[in-house]
Amino acid sequence: MSKIENLSLEDVMGERFSRYSRSIIQERALPDIRDGLKPVQRRILYAMNKDGNTYDKAFRKSAKSVGNVMGNFHPHGDSSIYEALVRMSQDWKVREPLIEMHGNNGSMDGDPPAAMRYTEARLSKISTEMLRDIDKDTVDWVLNFDDTEYEPTVLPSRFPNLLVNGSTGISAGYATDIPPHNLGEVIDAVLYLQKHPKATLDDLMQFVKGPDFPTGAIVQGIDGIKKAYETGRGKVIVRSRTTIEQLKGNKSQIVVSEIPYEVNKAQLVKRIDELRLAKKVDGISEVRDQSDREGMSIVIELKRDVDSTGILNYLFKNTDLQVSYNFNMVAIDHMRPKRLSLKRILSSYLEFQQEVIKKRTQYDLQKALDRQHIVEGLIKALSILDKVIKTIRASKNRKDARDNLVKTYQFSEKQADAIVALQLYRLTNTDVTQLEKESQELSDQIAGFKKILADPKELNRVLARELRAIAKKYRNPRRTEIQAKVATIKISTDVIIPDEEVVVMVSHDGYIKRSSIRSFKASGDENGLKDEDYPIFMKQLNARDHLFMFTSKGNLIYRPVFEITDVRWKETGEHISQTIGLDSDEEIIGTFAFSSLKNPGVFLIATDDGHIKRTKLTDLAPGRGYRKHAYMYEKLKNPNTRVVAIDYLANSEVDGKLLLISKLGLALRYNISEVPVNGARTTGVKSQNLGDGDVIVNMQLVNEDDVVAIITQRGAFKKLAVKEISATSRARKGVMILRELKQHSHRVVDFTVIGNDTQPLEVLTDHQRVHDILPNEFSLGGRYSNGSFVIDVDSEGTPVKLRQKPVELTIS
Structure with a gap:
């Protein structure tokens, strides 16, 4: 009758996953600290050795070896077994290949190996050192998966394979990355540790300098190596x-x-x-x-x-060409996964080898004792040969002869069996001499074996001698160079950015693009913008230049010119909001390009609520996140405040004048030197003493002989000489430049300095209309005039901006 248990899903899943985890950790993904092999690798080497598929014999089809492993020891897919076999043959993956292959075993280009039916394999010469003495009870054995034969739980591994060939693997909750090392160096470290059990890491690192990759290259970072050897984890740089x-x-x-x-x-x-x-x-x-x-x-x-x-x-x-390598030295140590230091790996290997030598010596001793027992019996039989022959002849059969010899002459059963099986040609004087010589040799061997087992120093001498012999036989020069420091990589912009001239455009609606000179010239009048959009910046720049775009809400957008989307001139380009989120009522009010971010100049910044400051270009250097975020260049006092003007002064000590005009028609002129230099995240100082409801509409740099053009909300245009506005000092109220009317008074919308009387000005209205004005058609007005009406606001819309008409870009 079956027993039904009530178990929670949590308990069942926990118990099952625990067993699964233990299985893949111990039986699949992680190497053993003693022989450095995963179970599939160990089974491949053992099965091939058992089959006589060794370096001194002919190659055999890989499929045969894979089939033997799968059928006898490793009940998993043939592809995983073949992959493991191939990896052990790839001299760019393992420092000392354990398998030799004929045929395509893959490549450094990631090409897969040929199918196992095409390739041939055998154990390499150094693999014999992994398996040497396996038949002398040196390791523990367990039954295979179907209990038909035994397999070793570990190989004798007469060289430190875990470090020499390294390992990589991922299991449940654990991963391992142990790099390959130089065989000679690792054995030297083992020999030193054998003599100096209290050796420090620095002592051991005199021998093990660091990883020795089969692909060579250069490892940088001795501190990372030391940390890895101390804790099991560390990072180094590997450079071509x-x-x-x-x-x-x-x-x-x-x-x-x-x-x-x-x-x-x-x-x-x-x-x-x-x-x-x-x-x-x-x-x-x-x-x-x-x-x-x-x-x-x-x-x-x-x-x-x-x-x-x-x-x-x-x-x-x-x-x-340069990568980082992360040590994660995890291996199975006494059936548990552990992160291991260099000393722990070496000392575990040393302990294991001492145990191997001890077990081998015990096996050899017992074999010598058994043989000596037989030889003594044969010598005794030859000394009474006639009696022995007589007794054998008088016996009924072989068993009876053996029993009679035991009973009559006190031979042991084993001695009696050997005597009965003795061939007639051995009954000569020569053979007696050989037996006596063999007996003496056996006595010497037995004495030697007993000495090894009784004296740890003698055992260590044997181990050291054998390790030195292996090192002498297989030692080869280091391939990887170790450099103490990680080299800093400095990349010049000249390398990344081509030295080429391009045309850059920034539009009023926030589109930005760069195009080749060739594309610009081939496009004629087409600039790719929508009908209502227009360029606010268009210039020939070098791809290595820097572009600064200042918005009305105090945000600065930075772009290296080479990072601006490269499109044909007829295309629209990229909208700035695709990478940097701007408010719907935020617009770009100033765009500047620089060949160097270390220029000594300053920006002159004015806000509509009556603040002004100067800020150094160097203070606005972009941070790491400039691609995704705008950053502050002006701290605004309240959400409704806007930056109305920004200008660049190439010389921070410039001694010129600036002109501010307010919406209510108050103008103030004073020296730029009165404006202090402040940082990016500041508001600045008072620029003009504004009355209630008044705001600054614009700021311009002016000279004494300049003439400014003014446009009002009623569509009136006025020219005014700058000298009509007396130069005073900062934070004053200013002087009136419009005549106040009883009804529907004029209010200043914008103003600009007239650079050339013959160059047209453009008035932009809120109806998306553009109205051209020729300044030379108008005479100078006085401070108290309101100018001449030039725009029908009912049909064309209310003016919102006055600017110089863009001059057609000429390419040098």
Whole structure:
């Protein structure tokens, strides 16, 4: 009768997942600290060794080895077994390949290996050191999945494979990333630790300098290595080995001869070529992979007279020519996953090897004792040979002969079996001599084995001698160079940004674009803007210039010119709100371009509520988030306040005059030097003493001989000489420049300095109409005149802005 239990889903899932986790941690994804192998790797090596598929025999089909492993030891998919077998043969993945393969076993370009039916494999020579002495009871054995035969729980691993070949894997809650190391260095460290059990990390790092990747390259950051060896976690930078070669005609090329560990070479070459095609870096003419059987070689051919070092630095930063490697040294230690220090790995390996030597010696001792027992019996039998022969002849059968020998001459059963099985040719004097010689040799061996087992120092001497022999046999030079410091990468803008002239436009509605000179010239009068939109900034700039756009709400938008969307001139371009959110009633009131952000100039900023300040260009340097956020250049006192004017003074010590005019017709002129220099997040000082309901409409830089044009809300236009407005000082009320009427008085909408009497002015109205005015058709008015009516506000709309008519852009 079946028993039904009431269990909660939480308990069932917890218990099942716990068992599943334990299985994949211990039996699949993580290596053992002693032999550095995952179960599938261990089973592959053991099965191939058991099958005689060793380095000194012919290659065999990989499918046969995979089938043996799958059928006898590893009940998982053949593809996962084959992948593990292939990886152990790839000399760009493991420092000392444990498998040799004939056929396509993949490549650094990420190409898959040929199917297992096409490739052939065998154990490599160094694999014999992993399996040496496995038949001498040196390791524990368990039944396989179907209890038909035994498999080892660990291999004797006569060299420190965990560090030499490294490991990578992901299990439930754990991951491991142990880099490969140099075999000679690791064995030297083990030998030192054997003599100095209290060795410090610094002592061990005299031998183990750091990772030694099969792909070579350069590791930077000794502090990261030390932290990793101390805690099991750490980060280093792995940089390709490159050289810059000079070619004819002031050209050069970058040759990459070694790339970082586990970087896909084909993807790396493709990425560099994509940067070239996208013009992300200026100066690369061609990228090609010239790798062959002689070695790896990626050639990056550069254009004439370019900064080759700068381009290389850019590639280090933006491609896998340089990557970071994160140590996460986790392995199974006494059936538990643990993050391990270098000393812990070395000491565990040392303890394991001492145990292997001890078990091997016990096995050899027992075998020698058993043989000595037999030899002693044979010598004794030969000394009474006639009696023995007589006894055997008088016996009924072999068993009876054995029993009679035991009973008559006190031989042991094993000795009696050996005597009965003795061949006639052995009954010579020569054989007696050989047996006595063998007995002596066995006695010496037994004494040696007992000494090893009784004296730990002797055992360590044997271990050290064997480790030194392995190091001598398989030692090879370090491939990876270790550099103490991580090199800082400085990328010149000259490398990233092409030195080319472009045309940049910013429109009233917030569209921004750049186009090539060629596209601009080919487009004629078409600028891609909607009918009601118009340019507020249009200029020929260099791609390396910087663009500042100031909004009416005190926000500054920064764009390097090369980052502005590159489109044909007939296209609209990108709206600034696609990346930076602006309010619906916020508009760009000033746009300026600079070749350097370190210019000494200042901005003169005026708000409609009567504040003014100067702010240095250097104080408005963009922050990291400039692509996504505008940042403050003027702190506004209340939500309704607007910045009405901004101008740039190339010389911060300029001694000129500025003119402010208010809506009610009050004008104030004073020296710029009266305006203090303040930071970006400030409001400034009082610019003009405004009455209730009055606001500043604009600010202009003026000279004594200038003439200003004024437009009112009733459509009246007036010319006024600046000298009519006496220069006083800041924060005064100012003087009236309009005559107050009893009804429907004129109010100033905007004003501007007339640069050239023959150059037209444009009045923009709230009906999206543009009205042209020729200043030379009007005479100067006095302070108390209201000018002449030039716009029919009923039909054309109320004026909102007065500006110089844009001059057609000429390309140099």
